[in-house]
Amino acid sequence: MKYLKTIPVFLLIFFYWRLQAQTDLPKPTKAQLAWHDMEFYLFMHFGPNTFTDLEWGHGNEKEEVFNPTNLDCEQWCRIAKASGAKGIIITAKHHDGFCLWPSKFSKHTVRESKWKDGKGDVLKELSDACKKYGLKFGVYISPWDRNHPDYGTEKYNDVFVNMMEEIFANYGPVWELWWDGANGEGPNGKRQAYDWKRFERTVREISPNTVVFSDIGPDVRWVGNEQGFAGKTNWNTLDTAGFTRGAGSPLMDTLNSGNVHGNNWIPAECDVSIRPGWFYHKAEDSKVKTPEELFELYLKSVGRGANLLLNVPPDGRGLITEYDSSALVGFARLKQKNFEQNLSKTGRGFFTNFSDKRYTPYLTDENSKTFEIDSLHFQQTMGVEFAKPVNINCIILKENIENGQCAKSFLLILMNSNTGLSKEIRGTTIGNKRVLTFPETETNKILLIIGSQKWLTQISEIQNYLIDEKLIEK
Ligand code: FUL
Numbered sequence: 001m002k003y004l005k006t007i008p009v010f011l012l013i014f015f016y017w018r019l020q021a022q023t024d025l026p027k028p029t030k031a032q033l034a035w036h037d038m039e040f041y042l043f044m045h046f047g048p049n050t051f052t053d054l055e056w057g058h059g060n061e062k063e064e065v066f067n068p069t070n071l072d073c074e075q076w077c078r079i080a081k082a083s084g085a086k087g088i089i090i091t092a093k094h095h096d097g098f099c100l101w102p103s104k105f106s107k108h109t110v111r112e113s114k115w116k117d118g119k120g121d122v123l124k125e126l127s128d129a130c131k132k133y134g135l136k137f138g139v140y141i142s143p144w145d146r147n148h149p150d151y152g153t154e155k156y157n158d159v160f161v162n163m164m165e166e167i168f169a170n171y172g173p174v175w176e177l178w179w180d181g182a183n184g185e186g187p188n189g190k191r192q193a194y195d196w197k198r199f200e201r202t203v204r205e206i207s208p209n210t211v212v213f214s215d216i217g218p219d220v221r222w223v224g225n226e227q228g229f230a231g232k233t234n235w236n237t238l239d240t241a242g243f244t245r246g247a248g249s250p251l252m253d254t255l256n257s258g259n260v261h262g263n264n265w266i267p268a269e270c271d272v273s274i275r276p277g278w279f280y281h282k283a284e285d286s287k288v289k290t291p292e293e294l295f296e297l298y299l300k301s302v303g304r305g306a307n308l309l310l311n312v313p314p315d316g317r318g319l320i321t322e323y324d325s326s327a328l329v330g331f332a333r334l335k336q337k338n339f340e341q342n343l344s345k346t347g348r349g350f351f352t353n354f355s356d357k358r359y360t361p362y363l364t365d366e367n368s369k370t371f372e373i374d375s376l377h378f379q380q381t382m383g384v385e386f387a388k389p390v391n392i393n394c395i396i397l398k399e400n401i402e403n404g405q406c407a408k409s410f411l412l413i414l415m416n417s418n419t420g421l422s423k424e425i426r427g428t429t430i431g432n433k434r435v436l437t438f439p440e441t442e443t444n445k446i447l448l449i450i451g452s453q454k455w456l457t458q459i460s461e462i463q464n465y466l467i468d469e470k471l472i473e474k
Helices: 002-024 030-038 048-052 073-083 122-133 154-171 196-206 252-257 282-287 291-300 322-338
Strands: 040-044 087-093 136-141 176-178 211-214 220-222 268-273 307-311 348-353 356-360 381-399 410-415 422-427 434-450 458-465
Touching: 030 211, 030 307, 040 073, 040 136, 073 087, 073 122, 073 322, 087 122, 087 176, 122 136, 122 154, 136 154, 154 196, 268 291, 291 307, 291 322, 381 410, 422 434, 434 458
Parallel strands: 040 087, 040 307, 087 136, 136 176, 176 211, 211 220, 220 268, 268 307
Antiparallel strands: 348 356, 348 381, 381 434, 381 458, 410 422, 410 434
C-alpha cells in the first residue's frame, strides 16, 4: 500500500523533469518558423559587375556603367513564380559599394548613373513587383564597401545603419536581410571594425519581423559552402559564443551540420548560383544548371531541412535570360510531376504502443500542423500501411519543429508481405523536411522508429512517392 502512494509522486517528478527538458530546447521564433515554410527562393546579383563582367567590383567603376536597357522586375517575379520560388533577395549593395537605390548616404548610386536620367530605383521597382506578385522581398547589403570614403572609420558604421534604416522605411516590409561575411579593404586600404551589436539592434527595433542572415545568424546561418548542400545531419541549432562573422566563424563542417546541443535556433540556408558565377556573364550562358541538377540541389538543401536560396542573375538588359528561365521552369515541372502523387494518401497511417494499434489521419494529411508524438519506450512505432503493395523510391519525413528539433536518429523499415523481405533505411536528423531517395522498393507497410531523440519527436508527415529513377540522389 505504502508503495502505491509513492508512485504518483515519482510520476509527478518524472513528468516535471521531462517538461523542463522540453522547455529548455531552443525553439524558432514566429518569424523563423515562417521562414522554414519558405523553403525555396531566388537570389539576384545585379549591379555594375553585370556590365563589367566582374565578380567583385573594385569600387572605382564609373556610375555610368550601370545602364540596363530594358529592366523589368515584373519579369523576374513572373519567372520566380513559375519556378515555385516564394521570394527574391536582391544585392542592393555589393562589395563595390554601388547602391541600387538613390541612397542619401552615398554618392555612388543609381542616381549618379545615366539609367533613367538618374531617376531610376531598382529597389522600388522590385519591392513593388514582389508585392504585386505575392513574393517576399529580401535585401542583401554588403557591409564590405570598396567605394565609400568613410569605410574603415567609425563614421561608416553610421552610414551602414542609415542605409538599413532607409531601406526599411522606403521599401519594406523586408522579409530577409542578408549580411555577407566577406570583409576586405576599403578605398583607403583600411578594414572596417563593424559595430554588429548596433546593426542588430537597428534591425530589431525598426523591423522586428525581418529575419537576419549571416555566417552565424542571428536568425539564419550560412551552410558553410556555396555549392548548395546541407549536411545529412542538419541541426537547426548552433553555438555562437566566441565566434564572429567572417573570418572568425565556426568551421565549415559545423555550419553545414549545426550543433546538436547548440544554444540558439539558427537554421541553415544554402546559397548557390544557377551559373558558375554570382553575376551575369555572357560566357556562362551555356553553363546554366539543368532542371535535373536543380532538382538534386533541392534534395540536398530543402531535402535536408535547410532552405534553398538559388541565385539567378539578370543580364545587362535587366532581364533573366531564356537559358535560366527555361531551366527554372523545367525544375518546377520536375518537382510538380514527381511529387504529384503522395502514395501515402492511398494507405493508412498508424501508431502502435505496446500491443495497441490505432489508425491516425495525421501522418498522411499533408498538414504540417498535425502530428503524432513519439513516446519514450522502444515498442513504439508509427508508419503507413497499404491494402496492396506499392512501389516507392522516395520518402519524405517532416518533424513539427515548433517546440524544438528532437530526432537524432531514425530507422525506416519497408516491409513486403509478398516476399517476406524488408528494407532498412537509416538516417539522423529530420527537421522541417527530410527527403530520402533509394532504389525502387515494393512495400505494403512502412515503419518509422525514432532511435534516439532530444525530447519527444513530433512527426507530422510520412509521405511516399515513386519518382523518376534518374532523380534519385547520387
Ligand atoms: C560572397 C560574395 O563575396 C559573393 O560575391 C556573393 O555575393 C556570395 C553570395 O557571397 O561572400
